[in-house]
Amino acid sequence: MGILSKWLAALALVAMLVAACAPATAEPPGVAPAEETPPEGAATEPAAPIEEPTAAVDPTRSLDLILVQHALCAWDSFWCTVERGITDAADDLGVNVTVLGPDEFDLEQTASLIDQAVAAQPDGIGLTVTDPVLFKEPIERALAAGIPVVGYNAGNGPIADGIDYLTYIGQDEYQGGYLGGLRMVAAGGTQGVCINQQVGHAGLDKRCNGLVDAFTESGLQAEVLAISDDPAESETIIGDYTTANPGADAFLTLGPNGANPFYAWMESAGMGAGDVVHGTFDLSPEITANIESGVTLFGIDQQPYLQGYAAVLMLTMVNRYGIAPALPVTATGPGFVDAGNVGAEPAPDRAVELIMVQHALCAWDAFWCVVQKGIETAAEQLGASVTVLGPDEFDLEQTAALIDQAIAAQPDGIALTVTDPVLFKEPIERALAAGIPVLAYNAGSGPLADGIDYLTYLGQDEYQGGYLGGLRMVEAGGSQGVCINQQVGHAGLDKRCQGFTDAFTESGLSAEVLSISDDPAESQTIIDDYYTANPGTDAFLTLGPNGANPFYAFLEAAGLGPDQVVHGTFDLSPEIVENIKNGTTLFGIDQQPFLQGYGAVLYLTLLLRQNIAPALPVSATGPGFVDLGNVAIVEALAGEYR
């Protein structure tokens, strides 16, 4: 209770300070101030960690969220789609959302709105990080007040922006170019051109890098062609380029400013659908018409609806379940608009019947009860009808048969675990051929790696787990790292270590991999020997209980504590949770199975009702970091939501 009351006091004080600084005229509507406690000596307390469970853990409680954006639907129609996503999410999740924004483009006023939102002490704030310099201070004030913050639509993610908010929800520009490039190669493109109207613009350059990489990895060539904002000049540049490079047959434009001169060039050169492969970023009436006529293969949409929806969803997940976004950037785009879905109208009231096929069930494997809870929660909130199928014991052949049986029921969508991509390839492709959208969760490697053209795979990003964990350990004072790997050669575990060592290397520090075995006593000796040989080592990453347990034994035997070493680990176990609580372990990395079940239902439903497609081949549900800040809520909800 002592910590709790001190924390409340700190929060109250900060809130009052903020409220005092904010202009008195604009009170954010609809949010009741939290109860205040006397600030006895609280001013000297350090900033409280995020997500300290002030309220009792209640996964169904209502929430008050505030979203601050630099523009509004009232005067910029782009934002009507974002706000529709926000409103729909608020309705689905049963939370109160207030959207704040200036009456005209005014970043200074937007920044003050953030401060006013903080004063209202909401359960979460979502905002457009339009100007990371200007917004840094108000965002950090919100974080200091213990309010979780996410960015959407504008921003670069917490690492690039240098502000410690949870995640940025927006388009992944590089992946847009890369995945677009792969589509163009699949459509027969052999020599690519990225037509860039503003070389030097970071976002546009990333798109071109993605395209060039996609062609290079496919054994083909691609390069960047700089054009200008002058349509006539640009048309001439494109014409000259194609005369000099008659083999160029795949063109990516980065928006209407590139697409329009491209169409003009095509017309003057007497070309039409099928003569070259063309893809573009963004949509416009011209682009849409050309997708319909077959001239343009795709237009890439950042899916603003999903930006609004996901902002509300992620703030709700953090509050209710302690589930945090996995990555610094949560991609809502590229969303590909092609001949298959161009002009499709949203059908928000459409009935949705889904079938989930998984290789294990809650009935005989407790891990899956958390996934099941995610499925059920999403089904209830979205009003979707979901049937979960699985074998009575681990039986992949029967699981594969269940996929075919599920197809026979002709559901609106199928989600499944791609436990064995060789075995499951045929039935999955049958579902796709029957026009049933399919996505994977929990087991799989994504459509590209599995060689099966399903929508996306919802699971942990192992590399990012190691990388982001490494960054945390560096931040916590780690200077020389070691990744303790109990199974060197296992692709997933190796990726974790790779991420970890990359994080140290990029921070100008060194890290290496130490191979241990599955024998705890032997592993303890190996760790001990390593530490004796490398006494400067102060940051240890273990890859699960099989590494963490011998590590704890080593710590105890060597008499080391959190003052001498920083420890992070993958996975959670009773021992790991205990050590997070007593400060020995900085974090445990969770793959967040609740989010796998929830996300599978959500993505299929959004696809069917709103034509929103998952942006990336892998949609990361983990790493979910469990640390002192949220270990209490995770422990309270263990086995159900966590």
Next chain:
Amino acid sequence: MPAQATLLSRVRFRLAAIPDAVALASFGAVFLFFALAAENFLTPLSIANILTFASISGIVVVGVAVLMISGEFDLSVGSTFAVASYVFALGLIAEVPPLLCLLAALVVSALLGLLNGLIVTTTGIPSFIATLGTMLAYRGIARAIGGSDFAFYSGEPLLLFRILNAPLDSLNKSFSPAATFRISILWFGLIAVLLAQVLRRTRFGNWVFATGGNRGAALSLGVPVRRVVVANFVLAGLLAGVASVLQFAHRSSVDPLRGEGLELIAVAACVIGGLRLTGGSGSILGACLGMLLLQMLEQGLVLMQIPVQVFQAVAGLILIIAVISNTYLTGEG
């Protein structure tokens, strides 16, 4: 009352004269139920799923059925199935000529069956216990040779795979959604018809019924009971091997638990199909109907969006009803 009783016993007498009456009736009832209650049941894809999935297990079932008619059990067929799959898969991965791999898989499965037969006939241990032991032992072999890991064949598609179990694509693609008919259905039909003829029309068939019906009497009539039992164990093992290579030709992948539970499905299919646990009666047709019924149940419940877990409960219920009906009809009740 007496008139009613005679009518009832006349019906009972008539029905008892039709072999597989109970199997046909329960099959028909389940079929009708799903045809009326389950959306999309009478679609090419549903029917194809039932036939294709039932064909693999069905080939195992007919082997077990012949063995059961001769009065013995084989609980090791699922494990034999896994061993044969691994032999086939690992051979192909090691680039052994495909035909040789096929031959090796079949020989190994027949040998495992032979071992079962020899244990049962030489030691006199009841086959239920003997094959419970070999079920565990063979599973261990499958795990050992597979290194407790999956085995995939990811090389060039083989002509052998197409011969063994090609999809009937021109048929499948004429439907929307595409159906899943495969050649394995024809193999299943062929093997079932062949064995049904052997049982009905050959001296060996008579020996099988005699061995299961009354072993003492059979012996005294000069039936080579031991040889019949051993031959039937070999047959059960061999057919498990046949089913496994057909399945691998379709799936190209095997895991260490492949085939687990198949032995019980086979027994359940036989019992629903009217075979007696004590042997001496029953038919291949009945066993096949039993297998198709079980597969129909699984597909039907999925179509009705009922969790598959209910499948076991319903299958168990049908099994008990079938046994009671059979016992009643054959006048033993």
